[in-house]
Amino acid sequence: MMNDKMEIMNGGKALMKALExxxxxxxxxxxxxxxxxMYDELFKSNIRHILVRxxxxxxxxxxxxxxxxxxxxxxxxxxxxxxxxxxxxxATAQADSAPMVAVTGQxxxxxxxxxxxxxxxxxxxxxPSVKYAFQPRAVEEIPExxxxxxYIAETGRPGPVLLxxxxxxxxNEAKVTFPDEVRMPGYHPWTDVDMVNIERAVDLLLSSxxxxxxxxxxxxxxxxxxxxxxxxxxxxxxxxxxFKGKGAFPENHPLSLGPIGMHGHAEANKIMTExxxxxxxxxxxxxxxxxxxxxxxxxxxxxxxxxxxxxxGKNQTAQVAVVGDVKASLRVMLKLLAxxxxxxxxxxxxxxxxxxxxxxxxxxxxxxxxEMSAAKILRKLREVLPKESIVTTEVGQHQMWASLFFDAxxxxxxxxxxxxxxxxxxxxxxxxxxxxRPDVAVVDIAGDGSFNMTENxxxxxxxxxIPVIVFLINNFSLGMVAQWQRTFYEKRMIGIDLKNCPDYxxxxxxxxxxxxxxxxxDELGKxxxxxxxxxxxxxxxxxxxxxxxxxxxxxxxxxxxxxxxxS
Amino acid sequence: MWAILSIRVENKPxxxxxxxxxxxxxxxxxxxxxxxxxxxxxxxxxxxxxxxxEKQIAQIVKQLDKMIDTIEVKRLDEKxxxxxxxxxxxxxSNGESDNTEISKLASTYGAKxxxxxxxxxxxxxxxxxxxxxxxxxxxxxxxxxxxxxxGVTAL
Numbered sequence: 001m002m003n004d005k006m007e008i009m010n011g012g013k014a015l016m017k018a019l020e021x022x023x024x025x026x027x028x029x030x031x032x033x034x035x036x037x038m039y040d041e042l043f044k045s046n047i048r049h050i051l052v053r054x055x056x057x058x059x060x061x062x063x064x065x066x067x068x069x070x071x072x073x074x075x076x077x078x079x080x081x082x083x084x085x086x087x088x089x090x091a092t093a094q095a096d097s098a099p100m101v102a103v104t105g106q107x108x109x110x111x112x113x114x115x116x117x118x119x120x121x122x123x124x125x126x127x128p129s130v131k132y133a134f135q136p137r138a139v140e141e142i143p144e145x146x147x148x149x150x151y152i153a154e155t156g157r158p159g160p161v162l163l164x165x166x167x168x169x170x171x172n173e174a175k176v177t178f179p180d181e182v183r184m185p186g187y188h189p190w191t192d193v194d195m196v197n198i199e200r201a202v203d204l205l206l207s208s209x210x211x212x213x214x215x216x217x218x219x220x221x222x223x224x225x226x227x228x229x230x231x232x233x234x235x236x237x238x239x240x241x242x243f244k245g246k247g248a249f250p251e252n253h254p255l256s257l258g259p260i261g262m263h264g265h266a267e268a269n270k271i272m273t274e275x276x277x278x279x280x281x282x283x284x285x286x287x288x289x290x291x292x293x294x295x296x297x298x299x300x301x302x303x304x305x306x307x308x309x310x311x312x313g314k315n316q317t318a319q320v321a322v323v324g325d326v327k328a329s330l331r332v333m334l335k336l337l338a339x340x341x342x343x344x345x346x347x348x349x350x351x352x353x354x355x356x357x358x359x360x361x362x363x364x365x366x367x368x369x370x371e372m373s374a375a376k377i378l379r380k381l382r383e384v385l386p387k388e389s390i391v392t393t394e395v396g397q398h399q400m401w402a403s404l405f406f407d408a409x410x411x412x413x414x415x416x417x418x419x420x421x422x423x424x425x426x427x428x429x430x431x432x433x434x435x436x437r438p439d440v441a442v443v444d445i446a447g448d449g450s451f452n453m454t455e456n457x458x459x460x461x462x463x464x465x466i467p468v469i470v471f472l473i474n475n476f477s478l479g480m481v482a483q484w485q486r487t488f489y490e491k492r493m494i495g496i497d498l499k500n501c502p503d504y505x506x507x508x509x510x511x512x513x514x515x516x517x518x519x520x521x522d523e524l525g526k527x528x529x530x531x532x533x534x535x536x537x538x539x540x541x542x543x544x545x546x547x548x549x550x551x552x553x554x555x556x557x558x559x560x561x562x563x564x565x566x567s
Numbered sequence: 568m569w570a571i572l573s574i575r576v577e578n579k580p581x582x583x584x585x586x587x588x589x590x591x592x593x594x595x596x597x598x599x600x601x602x603x604x605x606x607x608x609x610x611x612x613x614x615x616x617x618x619x620x621e622k623q624i625a626q627i628v629k630q631l632d633k634m635i636d637t638i639e640v641k642r643l644d645e646k647x648x649x650x651x652x653x654x655x656x657x658x659x660s661n662g663e664s665d666n667t668e669i670s671k672l673a674s675t676y677g678a679k680x681x682x683x684x685x686x687x688x689x690x691x692x693x694x695x696x697x698x699x700x701x702x703x704x705x706x707x708x709x710x711x712x713x714x715x716x717x718g719v720t721a722l
Contacts, residue, residue, distance in 0.1 A: 127585060128592045132635050152635065186577060187635045310629035313622065 005177045011139040011170040012041035015103070018146035019047060021178060024074050026050055026435055027103075028061040032078025033118060035105030037170035039076075050435070050464050053456040055082050057428035059089020060454065063098045063160075064432030067415050068390060070221070072099040072153040072161070073432055079105045080118030083164070084125065088422060090160045091129035095419025096244065097221060099158035101149050108168040109137055122164050131159030137166070139174035148182045156189025157308040158221060189307075190325065193332050197322045201279070201303045202336045204320055208277030208301065210350050211237050214260070216289075217244030217418070218282015218306060218326050225249070225411035227330035228281065234337055237279075238354045240268045242289040243403050245282070247414035251407035257358060258407075261289040262554045263400035266565060267361040269554065271354055273561040277301045282326045284308075285315040286419070287556075295559035305329050366566040368548045371521060374401035374473065377542055380521050381443070381471060382406055384528040388413065389441040390433045394426035394450030397479035400550040402445045424453030430468040431461055441532050443469040448498055449478040458511035461537040469531035470508075470539040475546040476500045483549050500543075508539035517541045569598070570624045571643040571650055571721050574613040574631055578604055582636045586613060589634065595619060595627050599652070599696075599718030610638065614650075614720045616696075643721050650721035654699050656690045657683050659710035669709060676702040687712055 009017070015038055019027070026048045031039045042049055052058040055077040062073030077086045083104040093100045107116040123133050132152045134145040142165070149161040205211055213232055219225070219241075228248060232239050232255050239249045240257045243264075249256055258265035260272050280302055283289065290296040297316050304311070304318035305326045312321040322329050367375045378401055385391075387409050393399040393416040408414035415433065417425035430444040444451075451472055461468060475482075482496040508515030513536050518524040524542060531538035551566040576582050583602060590597050598616040605612050617627060624642065631640045643650065660666050660683075669688055673680050678692035692702055696719060703711070 123581070124584070127588055184635060186638045308633070310626070310633045312629070314626055314629075 006175045008173055008175050010037065010041070010173045011142050011165065012038040013044075014139060014142040014176045015146065015165065015170070016041045016045040016047060018143045018178060019074065020045065022146065022150045023071065026065070027074040027076050028052055028058040028065075028432065029076025030055055030058060030078070030082065031076070032082050032105065034079035034107060034167045035076060035082070035103075035170070037167060038103070038105065038165065042076075050460060050466075052428070053459050054454065055085035056089050056424065057454045057457045057460070059086045059100070059102060060092065060422075060425050060428035061432035061435070061457075061460075062100045062102070063089060063093045063425070064392060064415065064429030065436045066093070066099040066158070066432075067096075067429075068433040069436035070099065070154070070223075072101045072150055074101050074103065076103050077105070078118065079107055079122075080120045082118075083122040084120055087126060087129065090126055090162065092417050092420045092422040092425055093160040094129045094131065096417065097158050097217065098160070099153045100160040101153050101163065102160060103163045103165065105170070106135065106164045106166040109166045110168075112166065122162065126162050129160070130162045133162040133164065135164040135166070136169055139169055139172050140176055142169070143176055143178040144182060147179055148184060151182060152184075152187065157218075191323055193324055193328050194322050195332065197320055198329060198332050199336060201320045201322055202333060202340065204277060204301060204303060205235070205279055206340060210275045211235070211277040211279065212271065212275040213237050213239045214242065214278050214280045214283060215239060215245040215248040216242045216281060216283025219245055219248035220412050222282060222307070222325055222327040223412070224281065224327035224330050227327055227334055229253070230334055231330060231337065234334070234341060236348065236351050238271065238351065240264075240272060242283050242286065242418075243416065244418040246403060246416075247408035247412055250409050250411070252409050257354070259403050260560065261291075262556070263403055263550050263552065264554070264560075265361070265404060266365055266552045266563065267358040269552065269560045269563050270357050270361065275300065277303070279303045279305070281305045281330070282307070284311050288418075290316070291554050291559040291562075292557065295561070368545065370545055370548075372519070372542065372544050374398075374544065374548060374550075375405040376521060377473065377524055377544070378402060378405040378445070380524050381445075381528060384525050385443060386441060389443060390415070390430075390437060391443050391445060392416065392426040392430045392433060393445045394447050395421045395423045396447040396450055397475070397483065397550050398445055398447040398450075398473040400480070401473070404550070406445065423450040425450075427451060427468075427470060428454050428457045428460075431457055431466050434466050434468050441469065443471050446470050446472045447479060448472060448474045448476060448504070451504070452498070455507065458508065458513050458537055458539075462512045467534055467537050469528065470537065471528070472504055472539055472541050474500070474504065474541055474543050475548070476543075477546050479546065480550070482546070486549070487553075487555075504539055504541040508537070513537040513539060515539050515541065517543070519543065568619060568621060568624060570617055570619070571645065571648065571719060572615045572617065572628065572631070573641045573643050573721060574615065574637055575605070575639040576611050576613060577636050577638065578609055578611045579636065582611070583613070585634065585636060586615075586631070589630055590617075590627075593626070593630055595623065599716075601718040601720045603720075614718070616719045648721050650695060650719050651693050652696055652699060652716055652719045653691070653693045654716040655714060656692075656703070656706060656711050657713040658688050658690055658706050659712055660686060660688050665709060669706065672702070672705050676705075678702060
């Protein structure tokens with residue numbers, strides 16, 4: 001029986017209609033044999049296609065779009081190599097809990113399993129790196145899997161969802177209906193606010209003498225900025241973040257100590273080893289943040305708030321666990337605190353001590369003496385860049401310098417591949433971010449090694465009119481690997497020398513972008529301003545001393561108290 | 568520590584793969600696994616026995632629970648549940664006297680004897696893993712030529 005909601009259409013059209021119903025306005029992708037039918041319907045739809053030059057970049061763009069807009073970014077790729085090229089981007093989104101819907105073409109149903117041309121078992125390959133994957137085998141299933149896919153990708157702890165659609169399922173026609181609701185008996189992304197444990201958390205927090213707040217990426221995903229700041233200010237508790245939590249709390253705030261971890265701020269790592277109670281918000285206690293697990297939790301009472309119950313007790317043992325959306329939990333906590341705390345604290349001995357440590361390290365941390373040191377160029381960028389601008393980074397030394405020397409001030413304006421550590425993420429992610437927020441400037445803080453990996457996204461940026469700035473800290477090498485070889489392998493340098501190849505100014509120009517070389521802080525300030533005023537992408541090539549290390553440094557497998565400081 | 572996990576999942580293709588993949592990817596062990604469709608064919612029941620520390624087992628339960636395809640994950644209390652496994656042993660027999668003795672042992676453990684190929688008997692036993700182990704030890708002197716077991720299932 002055909003009810004009035006049923007319409008006859010092919011699978012490709014059903015996909016586009018379902019995407020439009022989810023509010024999708026842009027997709028990042030690259031066509032090929034097995035997704036031609038959906039591209040033919042994309043042509044007829046109102047959705048904008050943004051062409052990439054490599055599928056990995058499409059996934060990173062969708063990722064950047066998703067992190068900034070908090071709605072799933074969508075990327076398209078064909079079967080086989082198209083799909084496998086997406087995988088790094090999908091795994092990156094999974095590691096950093098970014099909402100994404102990746103749509104791949106697949107060989108026709110009757111060819112699956114017969115080693116067809118450009119066939120890959122992308123459902124099997126992607127399994128550990130997706131939040132969920134669907135392979136609809138009939139046109140009728142498409143509206144439902146799209147609806148489910150978006151729901152899964154953006155609710156609870158966000159993540160990437162894969163829709164792998166066989167070519168004949170895109171092509172065939174059928175009567176389809178578009179559901180308003182979907183049922184998934186095994187998926188419960190939200191829990192009620194855990195009143196009992198929030199009360200216990202409040203008691204523990206108030207009874208501690210040396211408390212700290214550790215804000216993780218979940219604070220940003222949940223937009224719990226105001227709640228976090230209110231609690232910190234009410235109790236006058238210092239705030240550190242994980243690297244992924246950078247931007248959860250204004251780094252120019254008097255209570256901010258900045259990120260902890262392998263390349264955390266010296267004052268943040270020092271204080272972290274002294275605290276007796278941590279209110280940890282939306283963090284999975286990554287080894288890069290806490291060093292050795294056993295040492296971190298010693299003499300420390302942990303209140304762990306997270307939307308994902310499986311994070312409780314995975315890496316650290318919590319005395320009090322509060323499962324649920326952290327914004328909702330913090331709101332309740334704030335109300336309880338307001339009842340219990342009669343007078344707003346204006347400080348105490350602990351905070352005085354924290355401030356002494358902070359002042360000491362902010363004044364005395366030894367920095368590279370050159371004019372174009374990492375600290376100086378990143379502080380210059382901060383000075384010139386409007387506060388609400390969005391910053392992404394690549395992966396390597398520049399990323400850790402950004403953690404140390406670039407203050408994220410406006411909430412949720414700093415994004416990086418923190419979990420998987422994917423070189424080449426920052427530039428395409430910046431393009432995705434700019435699509436989500438065309439009203440603000442977007443800057444990719446890059447290194448030469450990483451930028452080289454996805455630099456062909458310059459074509460996308462220029463041709464699709466999505467101008468971003470690449471702040472290219474160029475040390476002519478794979479700098480972080482070089483630093484580890486200098487530090488741990490007695491300077492046996494291998495496989496790190498990039499020899500300033502290519503010339504990034506000429507490279508930018510060859511794509512029709514603006515290329516500027518900045519060799520002084522003055523030139524740098526002017527270059528950033530030129531980038532902010534430019535209609536096309538701007539690559540600012542900033543040559544620096546290739547021997548500059550990132551310090552402080554907590555070596556892998558050691559604890560925060562073993563932090564190596566600049567000598 | 569040994570634990571019995573009872574997992575109700577949606578009865579869809581690929582779920583056994585995802586569950587076993589989870590164990591591999593998270594560095595957990597599967598001791599035994601048995602799967603079957605439930606009275607409502609929308610669901611299957613998986614019974615997995617695993618070995619780990621208390622903390623690891625708690626993590627396994629949470630990670631399984633997090634999977635979208637799992638409806639319910641329970642850790643069964645050994646004392647309050649029935650858990651059994653079916654095992655078949657092909658036992659070497661050198662004639663009548665062996666046959667008699669193996670049959671006697673089998674009846675002590677509640678195992679059934681089937682005729683095997685020439686020179687062997689097949690013992691079928693449904694029991695708990697430790698009783699199966701004890702039976703195995705008792706028939707070992709005759710020579711176990713082959714064996715197969717279903718893995719633990721439990722309610």
